[in-house]
Amino acid sequence: MKPIITLKNITLRYGRRLALHDVSGEFSPGSLTAVAGPNGSGKSTLLKLIAGIVKPSKGEVIKNTSQAIAYLPQSSAIQRDFPMPVGQAVATGFWPHAGLFQSIGQTHKEQVNVALAEVGLAGFENRQISQLSGGEFQRMLFARLIIQNAPILLLDEPFTAVDAETTQRLMQLLLMWHQQGRTIICVLHDLLLIKKYFPESFVLAGKCLGRGHTHAMFDQKLLSFDLDMAELCDGDNAHTSHPPDLHQPHVHTEACSHHDHKDHV
Numbered sequence: 001m002k003p004i005i006t007l008k009n010i011t012l013r014y015g016r017r018l019a020l021h022d023v024s025g026e027f028s029p030g031s032l033t034a035v036a037g038p039n040g041s042g043k044s045t046l047l048k049l050i051a052g053i054v055k056p057s058k059g060e061v062i063k064n065t066s067q068a069i070a071y072l073p074q075s076s077a078i079q080r081d082f083p084m085p086v087g088q089a090v091a092t093g094f095w096p097h098a099g100l101f102q103s104i105g106q107t108h109k110e111q112v113n114v115a116l117a118e119v120g121l122a123g124f125e126n127r128q129i130s131q132l133s134g135g136e137f138q139r140m141l142f143a144r145l146i147i148q149n150a151p152i153l154l155l156d157e158p159f160t161a162v163d164a165e166t167t168q169r170l171m172q173l174l175l176m177w178h179q180q181g182r183t184i185i186c187v188l189h190d191l192l193l194i195k196k197y198f199p200e201s202f203v204l205a206g207k208c209l210g211r212g213h214t215h216a217m218f219d220q221k222l223l224s225f226d227l228d229m230a231e232l233c234d235g236d237n238a239h240t241s242h243p244p245d246l247h248q249p250h251v252h253t254e255a256c257s258h259h260d261h262k263d264h265v
């Protein structure tokens with residue numbers, strides 16, 4: 001199947017800081033992919049690149065589609081004390097259709113309330129977003145995704161600082177969207193969730209450390225991920241002490257130079 005999104009030898013710098021170095025990869029239509037890697041490994045940058053929010057310094061992002069892309073940013077990057085009621089925040093999901101300055105009509109309001117009920121926030125529409133807990137805030141962002149109704153979804157750490165019940169509820173929504181044939185790329189840290197629910201994985205550390213079928217990568221201990229995560233964060237050469245086995249089936253791997261993406265401050 002022809003990929004819906006292709007990354008070709010992407011290098012991305014923020015000023016002198018190298019965030020992504022020579023990253024390539026493909027995402028098939030309808031695929032459900034986890035993006036994993038230690039802090040600062042370029043995960044958010046990868047999503048922003050696909051969303052078109054940042055541009056590569058080198059290489060290209062090829063989108064074989066004109067379909068809408070919805071992007072759920074990392075919640076730490078969102079100003080949460082902004083004075084805005086929940087219903088209005090969710091209704092911003094209509095902007096691509098309704099236009100920025102058009103008022104939201106009664107039908108839209110009803111759709112917002114249905115979306116809020118679907119994520120377990122029925123009756124929250126007049127609450128200020130600053131009053132929401134971490135889990136409620138993530139639920140609200142998912143309600144906004146429901147409103148956006150996009151065939152391609154990019155989610156940056158939707159389950160971080162979220163309780164188990166909320167994680168389960170939001171994960172069920174993701175699985176439903178996957179069953180509907182949407183293409184989903186989701187940054188997350190929880191290896192158990194990745195192994196249980198995400199058929200594909202894309203592991204970053206500035207470079208692409210591995211990509212392909214999740215179980216092929218993790219079950220064969222190609223990347224003993226939970227251990228290597230810590231090592232990747234700690235030592236300069238730690239990950240090179242566990243070189244990926246380049247002969248594993250279905251898995252693309254690349255060696256990674258830690259020096260490349262760090263230390264260019």
Ligand code: ADP
Nearest residue numbers: 014017018019038039040041042043044045046
């Ligand atoms: P992750 O999401 O994996 O934690 P990011 O993609 O946010 O990683 O960041 C990758 C690298 O790029 C980090 O070293 C980070 O400090 C740097 N970076 C991210 N955004 C910016 C920015 N707007 N300006 C400068 N450096 C940035």
Ligand code: MG
Nearest residue numbers: 043044045074
């Ligand atoms: Mg991030």
